[in-house]
Amino acid sequence: MEKELILEIKDLVVRFETADGVVHAVNGLDLKIEKGRSIGLVGETGAGKTTTALSMLRLVPDPPGVVECEKLELSGRDVLSMSVSELEEVRGKDISMIFQDPMTALNPVFTVGEQIAESIQIHEKVSSQEAEKRAKEMLELVGIPGERAGEYPHQFSGGMKQRVVIAIALACHPKLLIADEPTTALDVTIQAQVLDLMRRLKEQYETSLIMITHDLGIVAEICDDVAVMYAGKIIEIGTLRDIFNKAKHPYTEGLFNSIPNIHDRKAKLTPIQGLMPDPTNLPEGCAFEPRCPYACEGCKKEQALLQISDTHFVRCSRYLEEGFHIERKEKE
Amino acid sequence: MTRYIVRRLLLMIPVLICVTFVVYFLMDLAPGDVISQLAPADATPQQIEMLREEYGLNGTIIERYGRYLWRLLHGDMGTSFFLKRPVFSVFLERLPNTLMLAFASILVAILISLPLGIAAATHHRSWLDGFSVVLSMLSVSMPAFWLGLLLIFIFSLHWKIFPSGGSEGLKYLILPALTLGTEQAGNLTRITRSSMLDVIHQDYLRTARAKGVSEKKVIRHHALRNALIPIITVLGSTLGNAFGGAVAIETVFAWNGIGRLTVMAINNRDMTLATGCIFMFTLMLNMTLLVVDIAYAYVDPRVKARYSK
Ligand SMILES: Nc1ncnc2c1ncn2[C@@H]1O[C@H](COP(=O)(O)OP(=O)(O)OP(=O)(O)O)[C@@H](O)[C@H]1O
Ligand SMILES: [Mg+2]
Numbered sequence: 001m002e003k004e005l006i007l008e009i010k011d012l013v014v015r016f017e018t019a020d021g022v023v024h025a026v027n028g029l030d031l032k033i034e035k036g037r038s039i040g041l042v043g044e045t046g047a048g049k050t051t052t053a054l055s056m057l058r059l060v061p062d063p064p065g066v067v068e069c070e071k072l073e074l075s076g077r078d079v080l081s082m083s084v085s086e087l088e089e090v091r092g093k094d095i096s097m098i099f100q101d102p103m104t105a106l107n108p109v110f111t112v113g114e115q116i117a118e119s120i121q122i123h124e125k126v127s128s129q130e131a132e133k134r135a136k137e138m139l140e141l142v143g144i145p146g147e148r149a150g151e152y153p154h155q156f157s158g159g160m161k162q163r164v165v166i167a168i169a170l171a172c173h174p175k176l177l178i179a180d181e182p183t184t185a186l187d188v189t190i191q192a193q194v195l196d197l198m199r200r201l202k203e204q205y206e207t208s209l210i211m212i213t214h215d216l217g218i219v220a221e222i223c224d225d226v227a228v229m230y231a232g233k234i235i236e237i238g239t240l241r242d243i244f245n246k247a248k249h250p251y252t253e254g255l256f257n258s259i260p261n262i263h264d265r266k267a268k269l270t271p272i273q274g275l276m277p278d279p280t281n282l283p284e285g286c287a288f289e290p291r292c293p294y295a296c297e298g299c300k301k302e303q304a305l306l307q308i309s310d311t312h313f314v315r316c317s318r319y320l321e322e323g324f325h326i327e328r329k330e331k332e
Numbered sequence: 333m334t335r336y337i338v339r340r341l342l343l344m345i346p347v348l349i350c351v352t353f354v355v356y357f358l359m360d361l362a363p364g365d366v367i368s369q370l371a372p373a374d375a376t377p378q379q380i381e382m383l384r385e386e387y388g389l390n391g392t393i394i395e396r397y398g399r400y401l402w403r404l405l406h407g408d409m410g411t412s413f414f415l416k417r418p419v420f421s422v423f424l425e426r427l428p429n430t431l432m433l434a435f436a437s438i439l440v441a442i443l444i445s446l447p448l449g450i451a452a453a454t455h456h457r458s459w460l461d462g463f464s465v466v467l468s469m470l471s472v473s474m475p476a477f478w479l480g481l482l483l484i485f486i487f488s489l490h491w492k493i494f495p496s497g498g499s500e501g502l503k504y505l506i507l508p509a510l511t512l513g514t515e516q517a518g519n520l521t522r523i524t525r526s527s528m529l530d531v532i533h534q535d536y537l538r539t540a541r542a543k544g545v546s547e548k549k550v551i552r553h554h555a556l557r558n559a560l561i562p563i564i565t566v567l568g569s570t571l572g573n574a575f576g577g578a579v580a581i582e583t584v585f586a587w588n589g590i591g592r593l594t595v596m597a598i599n600n601r602d603m604t605l606a607t608g609c610i611f612m613f614t615l616m617l618n619m620t621l622l623v624v625d626i627a628y629a630y631v632d633p634r635v636k637a638r639y640s641k
Contacts, residue, residue, distance in 0.1 A: 054538075057541075057542055059538060059541055059542060061533075084546075084547070085546075088544045088545070088546055089544060090544070091541065091542055091543065091544040092542060092543040092544035093544060096542060096543070097542045099535060099538065099539055099542070101535060104534065104535035104536065105535050105536060105538075105539045106536055106539065107536040107537075107539070107540065107554055107557075107558070108536070108558065108632070108633070108634060109557045109558055109631065109632060109633060110554075110557075111633075115539075118540075118543060118545065119543040119544065122543065122544045122545065123544060152633040152634070152637075154633070154634050154637070155637075165539070168539065168543060169542075
């Protein structure tokens with residue numbers, strides 16, 4: 001039986017109309033997330049990960065952002081047709097986001113306690129004392145002593161700020177949590193604690209999670225599924241096992257080849273050659289084609305998402321050819 | 333914080349002394365002499381000399397200034413030559429009028445600038461934004477006395493709604509307050525708009541929105557609170573300008589405040605009164621700036637942290 005869908009996106013397109021041209025940030029993205037599952041969204045910088053996440057909250061800055069989408073549903077509710085006040089109810093309660101840069105994500109003129117409590121007071125009809133108490137509990141949950149609730153962001157280190165941002169996002173136990181590189185500012189032990197926290201949350205509240213990251217290690221640790229993004233499109237999606245053991249797309253292969261392998265330290269690191277294409281001027285066919293070692297004429301045409309297995313899809317037309325495979329060995 | 337305030341207060345002393353020095357000497361350089369105005373037309377040189385001594389105007393300028401400063405340091409601002417009353421009590425008598433005008437004009441300025449500046453920033457590049465820019469340029473480049481005369485012409489002479497001058501009540505306050513207020517509004521609108529524009533793209537507003545904070549509250553609570561710091565600075569100097577602008581405006585509207593008193597004192601070469609008035613003006617201005625600096629600490633916790641060190 002199919003589980004309840006928490007999020008469904010169909011054909012999301014986002015472009016930024018700036019003075020220097022139109023930036024095509026997201027170009028036709030489909031995504032489904034089941035309740036309680038977590039998906040890792042990986043891809044290099046500029047791939048459109050943050051923009052995709054902001055679109056789910058309907059928070060893409062407009063102008064310059066223009067969002068077009070066929071379908072955007074949050075637990076079956078149509079987000080596209082929501083009124084402003086309905087959106088405000090959903091944000092922070094049903095769906096919340098941990099932002100990428102902790103140094104700027106907190107308001108410098110309010111105490112961290114106030115900033116956590118605000119979220120609680122908006123969504124749950126509680127007194128301000130109660131909200132304050134809950135804010136302190138949230139702080140302790142992310143490993144910061146409750147007494148520090150009265151302090152201001154400038155009194156916190158980067159890692160602590162990040163944890164405050166996490167506490168804000170978790171304050172109302174959202175159904176869907178988007179974490180945009182939540183651990184980049186943290187040292188390894190804190191990182192482990194934060195991941196542990198998210199895992200607990202997932203189990204306790206059946207929170208679904210979108211984990212945006214460059215770090216495949218984090219993906220392996222916490223995600224059930226992985227989506228690989230390139231130039232605003234998902235180019236490969238599957239379960240953790242599909243992607244880590246049976247990667248199909250040449251770009252995914254490149255990603256794995258450019259990180260150290262613990263099992264084979266002698267293996268050479270081979271970074272992907274070249275740069276991401278200019279988002280104001282994307283090639284018509286596969287956006288990875290100019291950098292792809294397997295490219296051929298067919299790659300210059302629009303690529304469809306091909307099904308490899310029940311769970312595994314790849315956007316690479318070369319798999320239409322009999323016997324095509326990439327070099328990376330499949331593991332079982 | 334207390335230490336900071338004490339230090340600022342001590343720093344005011346040299347500033348105030350310099351101001352009295354400059355004013356006293358400038359007054360002395362100006363042609364004309366209070367004695368020749370006070371003495372009867374047929375006074376003998378001896379009588380004039382006696383008068384000089386009576387008013388403490390004998391000796392060199394250095395001696396005279398020295399005596400003045402000595403008394404000032406003991407809290408005595410001297411007696412007005414013309415009004416024959418202590419300068420301080422004359423000042424106190426006129427102070428309420430000037431304060432009333434200053435605060436009324438600030439109120440006018442705030443009521444115009446804050447909404448207009450915020451709306452201009454949130455509707456960046458719209459017609460409203462353009463309107464605010466044009467309006468603030470106009471108000472900055474228009475001399476206050478000219479605007480005052482224009483308002484008198486329209487509202488007193490033409491429509492006869494408000495009196496053209498006097499200081500007998502609220503009705504008399506409206507035109508001068510409007511004049512001074514609009515004059516200040518330009519600068520304040522400009523700074524409100526630009527500091528809101530700086531803040532409005534900050535990440536923390538996105539965090540607030542993502543929490544479900546309403547747009548209205550995002551702007552008025554989260555953004556404005558951050559934009560307030562430069563606004564308060566300008567507000568302080570606006571209050572200063574309101575005191576300064578009062579000199580011209582009080583004269584135009586015959587508003588009996590300190591500005592008008594100062595002009596009168598200068599015209600009559602009333603040394604003690606003029607120096608005293610300007611001394612008090614400077615003191616008020618410095619106090620305002622101090623209050624502004626203290627206000628920062630309440631708005632911005634980072635500043636407060638700096639003071640407590
Ligand atoms: N407000 C904006 N105005 C103009 N262009 C934008 C804006 N926000 C994002 N972009 C552009 O959209 C593209 C996608 O950006 P996005 O922030 O989604 O990338 P990302 O995958 O999150 O990258 P990173 O890993 O560095 O966070 C980039 O080319 C970026 O320059
Ligand atoms: Mg990003």
